[in-house]
Amino acid sequence: MWRAAMRFRALNKGWPILGRSPGQETFNNRTKGTLNMEGVRHKLREIVGISKRWSDHVKVMEERKLLHALLPKSQKELPPRRMKDSYTEVILPLGTQPMLREKYLTVYNCVRFGRILEDLDSLGVLICYTHTKIDSGKMSPFSIVTALVDKIDLCKKVISPENDIKFIGHVSWVGKTSMEVKMQMCQLYDTVYHPVLNATFVMVARDPENKGPAFINPLVLESPEEEELFKQGELNKGKRIASTTASLLKMAPTAEERLAVHNMFLSTLDPRTISFQSRVLPPDSVWMEDTKLKSLHICQPEERNIFNRIFGGFLMRKAFELGWATACHFAGSRPFLVAVDDIMFQRPVEIGSLLFFASQVCFTEKNHIQVRVHSEVSVPGTKEHKTTNVFHFTFLVEKEVPAVIPKTYGDSMLYLDGQRHFMGTMHEKAGGTAIIQ
Ligand SMILES: CCCCCC(=O)SCCNC(=O)CCNC(=O)[C@H](O)C(C)(C)COP(=O)(O)OP(=O)(O)OC[C@H]1O[C@@H](n2cnc3c(N)ncnc32)[C@H](O)[C@@H]1OP(=O)(O)O
Numbered sequence: 001m002w003r004a005a006m007r008f009r010a011l012n013k014g015w016p017i018l019g020r021s022p023g024q025e026t027f028n029n030r031t032k033g034t035l036n037m038e039g040v041r042h043k044l045r046e047i048v049g050i051s052k053r054w055s056d057h058v059k060v061m062e063e064r065k066l067l068h069a070l071l072p073k074s075q076k077e078l079p080p081r082r083m084k085d086s087y088t089e090v091i092l093p094l095g096t097q098p099m100l101r102e103k104y105l106t107v108y109n110c111v112r113f114g115r116i117l118e119d120l121d122s123l124g125v126l127i128c129y130t131h132t133k134i135d136s137g138k139m140s141p142f143s144i145v146t147a148l149v150d151k152i153d154l155c156k157k158v159i160s161p162e163n164d165i166k167f168i169g170h171v172s173w174v175g176k177t178s179m180e181v182k183m184q185m186c187q188l189y190d191t192v193y194h195p196v197l198n199a200t201f202v203m204v205a206r207d208p209e210n211k212g213p214a215f216i217n218p219l220v221l222e223s224p225e226e227e228e229l230f231k232q233g234e235l236n237k238g239k240r241i242a243s244t245t246a247s248l249l250k251m252a253p254t255a256e257e258r259l260a261v262h263n264m265f266l267s268t269l270d271p272r273t274i275s276f277q278s279r280v281l282p283p284d285s286v287w288m289e290d291t292k293l294k295s296l297h298i299c300q301p302e303e304r305n306i307f308n309r310i311f312g313g314f315l316m317r318k319a320f321e322l323g324w325a326t327a328c329h330f331a332g333s334r335p336f337l338v339a340v341d342d343i344m345f346q347r348p349v350e351i352g353s354l355l356f357f358a359s360q361v362c363f364t365e366k367n368h369i370q371v372r373v374h375s376e377v378s379v380p381g382t383k384e385h386k387t388t389n390v391f392h393f394t395f396l397v398e399k400e401v402p403a404v405i406p407k408t409y410g411d412s413m414l415y416l417d418g419q420r421h422f423m424g425t426m427h428e429k430a431g432g433t434a435i436i437q
Helices: 002-011 027-031 037-048 054-070 098-104 113-131 224-245 255-266 312-331 409-428
Strands: 088-092 143-154 165-174 178-189 192-206 285-287 293-298 336-345 354-365 368-378 385-396 403-405
Touching: 037 088, 037 113, 088 113, 113 143, 113 165, 113 178, 113 192, 113 312, 143 224, 143 312, 165 192, 165 224, 178 224, 255 409, 293 312, 312 336, 312 354, 312 368, 312 385, 336 409, 354 403, 354 409, 368 409, 385 409
Parallel strands: 285 403
Antiparallel strands: 088 165, 143 192, 143 336, 165 178, 178 192, 293 354, 336 385, 354 368, 368 385
């Protein structure tokens, strides 16, 4: 199965993969005994030993402290693992379980993408637990957290709620305490699974209390394809460092970007006055600040993840749905998601926090809309706010949309950041646009 999976990668222009090439992959010969999404969550609860009731969470965390003794002192102590050791397939049986379908349904009779984000997050974590599996026990000393959604690329317009879905994935690169996971989602049509999206996540291993880093098993490479995947993981790490260094939060925009911002500024000056203060909107445009939507969530115990914090997939679903609403409100029509990129989980969200989401359109081009969602938390009783995540979504609508114009220098930086994300996404998609709702 693994060799066929790697072969398919080549046919499919990159990872991830199906078990077999289209036409060979049939429903009946592959689903028997395969894990389903509910099974993934059950397995994660078993591996971590989650408290069934919130009132027990302190006691369970005390028990987890004992697992510190199982943590390796260095990476060398740990047995190397192969990519195929963490290879996991999971079925989401929407086609065969109509009641499950209800949870995934949108009013457009399509699959709710926010739910898929939750599923990808759970699967990514399980894959990492499989890679770091300790043979001696059921419970793992590691706390695996999502650090980054590097990219989710969509290659299908619509996800039907009436056909089974299959997720597959494995660890594709490891550092000392971090792992890159590649996943693919496919959907069953006429007995054949077709690719829907490719996703790359970075997960980090922490100690049993999620207080400090923990070493993970090295990866052993067994074929030129695996070496290529690993090399890609190294390149991705390098790109992340380069883009952090060149971030507009640290460095001035490039000369070309500065000129574009200045020209945009000049286009908003009122020609009837000799003033830098009186600003007017150029035709067919909207001030960026007028595209904002906000939401608030009180983080209740019910939404806790296995480490008693807010589940990363839940944050992504909330952010995605606000981002989608922002694009929908701005365009006045239904947006389709093209890509998700560079979601950084900067700090955990504690139960009890107030979680604020702020979303705005930060760049547009023809019928594309780039939306940025910023989330921050405050602990009730304090006024201090801390950023937890920044999310970037690219949407497509049927008709051309107005340009968005920054009014302040801060908005100009958001505009340039949005433009960089948009260009990056389009560059990678040069082979054609794929969309999903
Ligand atoms: C169903 C169960 C789901 C459970 C999953 C979740 O819901 S988790 C919930 C959502 N996620 C979270 O709450 C995580 C919040 N963020 C954090 O706690 C922290 O930012 C973090 C642990 C990810 C990173 O903290 P630090 O930067 O202090 O950690 P540290 O410097 O020790 O780095 C540890 C390793 O992570 C890598 N690393 C850190 N941030 C990274 C990033 N944005 N992108 C890629 N890699 C990153 C480093 O290179 C290093 O790898 P190497 O050591 O290999 O060089």
